[in-house]
Amino acid sequence: MxxxxxxxxxxxxxxxxxxxxxxxxxxxxxxxxxxxxxxxxxxxxxxxxxxxxxxxxxxxxxxxxxxxxxxxxxxxxxxxxxxxxxxxxxxxxxxxxxxAHVVTLQTLHERMAHVNVQGIASMIHNNVVSGINSDNHPLICPACVFGKATRSVIPKQRSSSRAKNCLDLVHSDVCGPLEVQSIGGSRYFITFVDDHSNWVVVYTMRNKSEAFAKYKLYEKLAQTHTGRKVKVLRTDRGGEYLWTEF
Ligand SMILES: [Zn+2]
Known part of the structure; x- marks a missing residue:
C-alpha cells in the first residue's frame, strides 16, 4: 500500500x-x-x-x-x-x-485468506456474494494442500535386525568442519557406534585425515574391552574412509 x-x-x-x-x-x-x-x-x-x-x-x-x-x-x-x-x-x-468480472472459487478462497470451502459454499448459498463462478467445484487449493501436508511417521522400531554380538557391526561418521574450533583446535569429530550395544565413542580431529588414526585407536580400545574383533565397519563412504590404509 x-x-x-x-x-x-x-x-x-x-x-x-x-x-x-x-x-x-x-x-x-x-x-x-x-x-x-x-x-x-x-x-x-x-x-x-x-x-x-x-x-x-x-x-x-x-x-x-x-x-x-x-x-x-x-x-x-x-x-x-x-x-x-x-x-x-x-x-x-x-x-x-x-x-462484472467473474470471480472463480479459487480467487475468492485466496481473497478470503484461504477460508475453508464449506464457508465459501455457504456464502454463495446465502447470497452473501454474487458473481462467483463455482463451476470448478470441488476446490483443491495447492497452497492449502502443501500447508497442511505432514511428514510420514518415522517408525519407532528399526527395520533391520540388530547385530548379534558386540563389534559385529560398527557405524562410523565424520562431522565437520564446524564453524567454531574446540579449545584444542579441532573442527571435526568422528563417531563409532557399536550396532549391538549402542556404545558410542567420539574422537575430535583437527583434520579429516586423522580418521584412520582415530579408527585404530577405537579398534584397540573396543577389542580390549570386549575381547572381540571388529567385523564390519559401516560408513557413508566419505573420502576419509576410502584411503588405501583403510
Ligand atoms: Zn488455499
Missing part, C-alpha cells in the same frame, strides 16, 4: 489510500473492449473516478473532444469513447452485468 496525496482543483489535498490496477469493459461503438488501467490511485475523498487526459497523452494516446463526445485513439484505432453529461465526460462502459 502506497500513501501520499493528490492536489484537487481547489488546491486542497486529498489522501491517497492505495495504488493498483483497475479492470473493466469499455463500450467502443457498441462492442466490448477489455481495459486495464495501471497505477490507479485510490482516493476515498473523491466523489468520482477520474481519468487523467495528461496521463493518456503521455502514454502516446490521442484525445479529442467534439460534439459532446470524447474519443481516445491510438493511431487510427479508437480505444475508448466518452459522452458529455453535464460538465463531465463519462467513459462509455458496457453495462454492469457485462462488465
Amino acid at each position: 502506497q500513501s501520499g496525496s493528490v492536489e484537487m482543483g481547489t488546491k486542497a489535498r486529498a489522501n491517497v489510500a492505495g495504488r493498483g490496477e483497475v479492470e473493466f469493459m469499455l463500450n467502443v461503438n457498441g462492442s466490448p473492449h477489455p481495459c486495464k488501467l495501471s497505477n490507479v490511485l485510490h482516493v476515498p475523498d473523491f466523489g468520482y473516478s477520474l481519468l487523467s487526459v495528461c496521463q493518456m497523452v503521455s502514454k502516446g494516446l490521442q484525445v479529442s473532444f467534439e460534439n459532446e463526445k470524447c474519443r481516445v485513439t491510438a493511431g487510427p484505432t479508437v480505444v475508448a469513447t466518452a459522452s458529455q453529461v453535464g460538465d463531465l465526460y463519462i467513459l462509455d462502459v458496457m453495462n454492469e452485468s457485462f462488465s
Whole structure:
C-alpha cells in the first residue's frame, strides 16, 4: 500500500489510500473492449473516478473532444469513447452485468485468506456474494494442500535386525568442519557406534585425515574391552574412509 496525496482543483489535498490496477469493459461503438488501467490511485475523498487526459497523452494516446463526445485513439484505432453529461465526460462502459468480472472459487478462497470451502459454499448459498463462478467445484487449493501436508511417521522400531554380538557391526561418521574450533583446535569429530550395544565413542580431529588414526585407536580400545574383533565397519563412504590404509 502506497500513501501520499493528490492536489484537487481547489488546491486542497486529498489522501491517497492505495495504488493498483483497475479492470473493466469499455463500450467502443457498441462492442466490448477489455481495459486495464495501471497505477490507479485510490482516493476515498473523491466523489468520482477520474481519468487523467495528461496521463493518456503521455502514454502516446490521442484525445479529442467534439460534439459532446470524447474519443481516445491510438493511431487510427479508437480505444475508448466518452459522452458529455453535464460538465463531465463519462467513459462509455458496457453495462454492469457485462462488465462484472467473474470471480472463480479459487480467487475468492485466496481473497478470503484461504477460508475453508464449506464457508465459501455457504456464502454463495446465502447470497452473501454474487458473481462467483463455482463451476470448478470441488476446490483443491495447492497452497492449502502443501500447508497442511505432514511428514510420514518415522517408525519407532528399526527395520533391520540388530547385530548379534558386540563389534559385529560398527557405524562410523565424520562431522565437520564446524564453524567454531574446540579449545584444542579441532573442527571435526568422528563417531563409532557399536550396532549391538549402542556404545558410542567420539574422537575430535583437527583434520579429516586423522580418521584412520582415530579408527585404530577405537579398534584397540573396543577389542580390549570386549575381547572381540571388529567385523564390519559401516560408513557413508566419505573420502576419509576410502584411503588405501583403510
Ligand atoms: Zn488455499
